[in-house]
Amino acid sequence: ADRGRGAGSRGTAAQPVAVARRAVADQASTPRGTLAIGANEATCLYVLPNIFAEYHRLHPNVQISIYRNFSHKVIEKIESGSIDVGIVTLPVKSPSLRVHPIFRDRIMLMVSPSNPLAKFKAVTSAQIAEQPLIFPKTGFMRQVHDKQFRPFRSHLHITMELPSVGMIKRFVAAGLGVSLISESFVRDEVRAGKAKLLPVSDMDVWRELGVVYRRDRTLPRSAMAFVNMVRQGTDYHPDGHAAAKK
Numbered sequence: 001a002d003r004g005r006g007a008g009s010r011g012t013a014a015q016p017v018a019v020a021r022r023a024v025a026d027q028a029s030t031p032r033g034t035l036a037i038g039a040n041e042a043t044c045l046y047v048l049p050n051i052f053a054e055y056h057r058l059h060p061n062v063q064i065s066i067y068r069n070f071s072h073k074v075i076e077k078i079e080s081g082s083i084d085v086g087i088v089t090l091p092v093k094s095p096s097l098r099v100h101p102i103f104r105d106r107i108m109l110m111v112s113p114s115n116p117l118a119k120f121k122a123v124t125s126a127q128i129a130e131q132p133l134i135f136p137k138t139g140f141m142r143q144v145h146d147k148q149f150r151p152f153r154s155h156l157h158i159t160m161e162l163p164s165v166g167m168i169k170r171f172v173a174a175g176l177g178v179s180l181i182s183e184s185f186v187r188d189e190v191r192a193g194k195a196k197l198l199p200v201s202d203m204d205v206w207r208e209l210g211v212v213y214r215r216d217r218t219l220p221r222s223a224m225a226f227v228n229m230v231r232q233g234t235d236y237h238p239d240g241h242a243a244a245k246k
Contacts, residue, residue, distance in 0.1 A: 031059045031221040038067040038074035038086040040139070042165045043209065046185045047103060048087065055226055062222045070139060078214060084223035089140045090208040097212045102230045105182040107144060107205040108197045110168075110189075112175040115196075122199045125149065132159040134168055134177035144205055145180055169195070182207050 035055075039048060044066060052064055067077055071088035078086050079096055092099050109128060111117050117127060129152035136142045149156055159177045162168050168179050169186060173194045180200070189195040211230050213219055219227065 030061065031225040032061045033220060033222050034063045034065050035085075035220075035222040035226055036065050036067070036083040037223075037226070038069065038077050038083045039088070040070055040074070041068055042182070042185060043087050044068055045166070046182075047209065051230065055229055058229065059222065059225055062225075075212065078212060081214070081217070084219055085211055085213045085227060087209055088212055090210045092210065092212055094212075096215055098215050099210045099212050100227070100231050101208055101210045103209040105184050105207045105209075106199075107141075107180050107203070107207060108183050108186075109178055109200055110172045110181045110186050111178045111196050111198060112173055113193065113196055114175055115178060117178065117198060118196045120198060122201045124202050125200060126152065128178060128180075128200065129156060132157050132177040134158075134160045134162060134171055134179040136165075136168060136179075137161045137163045140207060141180065141182075148180065148200075148203055148205075 048066075055062075056064070067074065067083050069077075071086075071092075074083070074086040074088050075092065075094060075097065077083045079094065087102070090099065090101060109117070109123060111131075115131070117123050117131065120127075125148055129149055133145075133149070133156060135145050135158050160171060162171065165181070165185055168181065169189060171177065172179050172181075173189055181197075183197060186195055186197055190197055211227055213223065213227065
């Protein structure tokens with residue numbers, strides 16, 4: 001849920017009782033109250049659970065409130081002061097925000113084990129363009145698909161345009177097409193033998209995430225503790241565990 005505080009968080013706000021409670025909670029040296037954070041759906045599902053597990057272990061008295069939306073909408077909420085921090089796809093061009101990169105994920109091709117491309121160790125964009133394709137409807141990955149397959153547009157066969165990573169994975173695993181996807185998002189399907197991930201030899205694209213917050217704002221302790229945790233080296237490992245870098 002989006003539990004923002006409004007733009008006037010340091011003065012009179014639209015919800016004075018909620019703001020007052022957070023101010024009181026913030027007086028303690030130990031982070032308490034609510035961490036108001038924004039991220040898109042895929043980040044919420046595949047990146048943040050392990051990071052939040054570590055944060056909750058360190059700060060069990062903080063309630064986590066998630067605003068789920070596209071990265072540009074999350075940025076709007078941060079700029080307005082409605083949420084404290086966001087995890088968004090980089091780059092971010094807003095001069096009012098501080099940005100700290102925290103995670104890189106390689107973009108690869110997801111295919112079902114029965115797909116003819118599954119026998120290869122790597123594939124080219126031209127080979128992929130001969131396959132039925134599943135495109136995401138919007139967002140960063142839609143931009144990646146459009147750019148990568150623009151030279152083959154005249155003969156592309158796009159079987160589906162889907163609104164979520166979860167749906168794309170299901171239909172690719174069912175053999176209805178292939179799709180470019182972030183490597184970590186398909187970890188479970190690869191382990192279960194339901195899908196294969198192939199590097200694309202003529203493509204070197206990474207999805208990079210960063211933690212962002214306003215430059216001109218003093219963050220609540222709950223938010224500052226989260227920023228410090230990810231900046232000090234919370235590393236997202238392929239096996240799904242978040243741990244501090246040595």
